[in-house]
Amino acid sequence: MAEKISNKERMKIPRQLMPEQNPEIRRTNFGEVNLGFTEELARMEALRCIQCPKPTCVDGCPVGVKINEFIALVAEGDFLGAAEKMKEDNLLPAICGRVCPQEEQCEIKCIVGKKNEPVAIGRLERFVADYERETVGIRVPNLKTKTGKRIAIVGSGPAGLSCAGDLIQMGHDVTVFEALHELGGVLIYGIPEFRLPKSIVKAEIESLSKLGVEFKTNSVIGLTDTVDELMQNGYDAVFIAVGAGLPYFLNIPGENLNGVYSSNEFLTRVNLMKAYRFPEFDTPVFNCKDKSIAVFGGGNTAMDTVRISKRLGAKNAYIIYRRSDVEMPARAEEIHHAKEEGIEFILLSNPVEFIGDEKGWLKTVMIQKMELGEPDSSGRRRPIPIKGSEYELPIDMAVISIGNGSNPIIQKTTPDIQYNKWGNILVDEKTMKTSKKGVFAGGDIVTGGATVILAMGAGRKAAAAINDYLKSES
Ligand SMILES: Cc1cc2nc3c(=O)[nH]c(=O)nc-3n(C[C@H](O)[C@H](O)[C@H](O)COP(=O)(O)OP(=O)(O)OC[C@H]3O[C@@H](n4cnc5c(N)ncnc54)[C@H](O)[C@@H]3O)c2cc1C
Numbered sequence: 001m002a003e004k005i006s007n008k009e010r011m012k013i014p015r016q017l018m019p020e021q022n023p024e025i026r027r028t029n030f031g032e033v034n035l036g037f038t039e040e041l042a043r044m045e046a047l048r049c050i051q052c053p054k055p056t057c058v059d060g061c062p063v064g065v066k067i068n069e070f071i072a073l074v075a076e077g078d079f080l081g082a083a084e085k086m087k088e089d090n091l092l093p094a095i096c097g098r099v100c101p102q103e104e105q106c107e108i109k110c111i112v113g114k115k116n117e118p119v120a121i122g123r124l125e126r127f128v129a130d131y132e133r134e135t136v137g138i139r140v141p142n143l144k145t146k147t148g149k150r151i152a153i154v155g156s157g158p159a160g161l162s163c164a165g166d167l168i169q170m171g172h173d174v175t176v177f178e179a180l181h182e183l184g185g186v187l188i189y190g191i192p193e194f195r196l197p198k199s200i201v202k203a204e205i206e207s208l209s210k211l212g213v214e215f216k217t218n219s220v221i222g223l224t225d226t227v228d229e230l231m232q233n234g235y236d237a238v239f240i241a242v243g244a245g246l247p248y249f250l251n252i253p254g255e256n257l258n259g260v261y262s263s264n265e266f267l268t269r270v271n272l273m274k275a276y277r278f279p280e281f282d283t284p285v286f287n288c289k290d291k292s293i294a295v296f297g298g299g300n301t302a303m304d305t306v307r308i309s310k311r312l313g314a315k316n317a318y319i320i321y322r323r324s325d326v327e328m329p330a331r332a333e334e335i336h337h338a339k340e341e342g343i344e345f346i347l348l349s350n351p352v353e354f355i356g357d358e359k360g361w362l363k364t365v366m367i368q369k370m371e372l373g374e375p376d377s378s379g380r381r382r383p384i385p386i387k388g389s390e391y392e393l394p395i396d397m398a399v400i401s402i403g404n405g406s407n408p409i410i411q412k413t414t415p416d417i418q419y420n421k422w423g424n425i426l427v428d429e430k431t432m433k434t435s436k437k438g439v440f441a442g443g444d445i446v447t448g449g450a451t452v453i454l455a456m457g458a459g460r461k462a463a464a465a466i467n468d469y470l471k472s473e474s
Pocket residue numbers: 099100101154155156157158159160177178179180183184185186187190191219220221222241242243244245267300301302304331407409410442443444445449450451452453455
């Protein structure tokens with residue numbers, strides 16, 4: 001069927017909708033919101049791809065997945081072949097298919113998107129990865145002969161995992177050191193179950209274990225061993241991928257009141273300490289039931305936090321953001337889902353003070369209204385406070401979700417690497433090489449908070465450069 005259909009006919013096929021849980025039901029559970037394509041939907045969507053001779057979509061993918069080729073296999077119904085093709089460039093496709101901002105990367109470059117809606121590349125990626133896992137299990141590629149070289153990777157988020165996947169396939173021995181007791185970085189402790197089930201992250205990490213990657217949890221590099229000690233212990237190169245896990249605060253009065261959290265703390269308690277599986281796990285976390293919860297920020301982290309609070313029973317769940325919804329950095333899909341689930345958006349508003357009771361518990365937040373001025377250095381219009389517009393909003397819990405900076409442990413213990421004034425590691429962008437011989441870095445610790453796929457792209461770039469470095473050294 002795939003080869004008989006003309007491009008004109010392909011262009012007439014509408015973008016296929018992915019089935020999803022009803023918002024009324026899903027806001028009371030932690031099951032996945034998006035339910036994935038059926039085989040029929042996947043093949044129909046794949047037929048929309050016109051197989052461009054110069055597939056611009058591939059240029060938009062930071063890890064260079066051969067998008068046109070895997071989609072052609074989906075259209076033919078060869079789903080396992082499609083999975084194999086995709087994994088030539090991406091060993092974490094079920095994760096990327098769920099959380100990557102495809103609308104800003106591969107899909108924005110899709111030729112079909114110039115006249116119609118672009119091909120749903122992310123949904124097809126997810127379908128293919130799920131199909132393989134659920135039918136034959138994740139298959140791993142054959143390995144090259146061992147080189148005898150050892151690489152230490154610090155951090156098991158997407159940057160560390162993608163670097164590990166490439167290096168092990170090049171024949172090197174790879175050990176990933178992770179500070180927490182669970183692997184996956186933000187994929188596990190940040191992104192909630194209803195967007196990215198933990199079983200899927202674990203299955204994709206398990207495929208790296210099958211390839212021979214060694215994982216060491218509860219290993220805080222800088223405390224258990226320093227970067228120098230890793231090299232003294234026989235590692236030939238080190239890749240630092242420790243992310244940006246230190247939350248920023250608003251620095252306004254009342255921020256120390258009981259009931260004021262950072263998103264990091266709240267999400268860690270819910271995801272890693274499993275409050276989302278209440279009552280099976282009795283995790284100490286704020287009881288949101290019938291309460292008013294305000295989350296300050298407009299990114300993916302803020303959306304995840306507020307949607308969790310709704311699922312934990314919040315009566316009122318607010319997003320309070322100082323710009324308008326046009327400037328919100330969260331994915332459009334997450335904003336749409338949040339609105340469907342009954343999240344209230346209070347835009348052009350900024351907190352100026354948290355006010356508590358005599359026992360030190362949060363009671364209200366003083367909000368000041370804002371208007372938009374000229375664009376600032378981020379390119380987004382600058383929010384300007386409107387004098388005299390302050391008002392009090394009663395809330396029981398506040399969660400600050402305005403971004404993260406770098407944790408200083410590596411900087412303190414490895415001062416001979418160059419850092420910028422925010423503590424991000426400075427690297428050569430082509431190779432991810434740091435100023436220290438044999439040490440490479442990538443992901444959020446270099447860029448500041450970014451995306452899963454950019455972290456993975458950095459991991460892949462570093463793997464190629466580490467391979468070259470090891471060859472040149474021997
Ligand atoms: C709540 C939330 C939702 C998000 N949603 C999306 C989304 O939908 N789509 C998207 O593309 N991006 C999203 N992001 C951003 C994305 O998750 C990050 O950009 C990405 O995870 C960065 O990857 P990384 O490997 O650099 O770091 P991380 O994922 O942060 O992983 C770093 C790892 O290093 C470990 N570590 C830290 N210090 C040490 C040390 N000294 N020794 C050993 N290990 C250490 C940490 O414990 C962690 O496991 C979200 C982020 C958050 C917080």
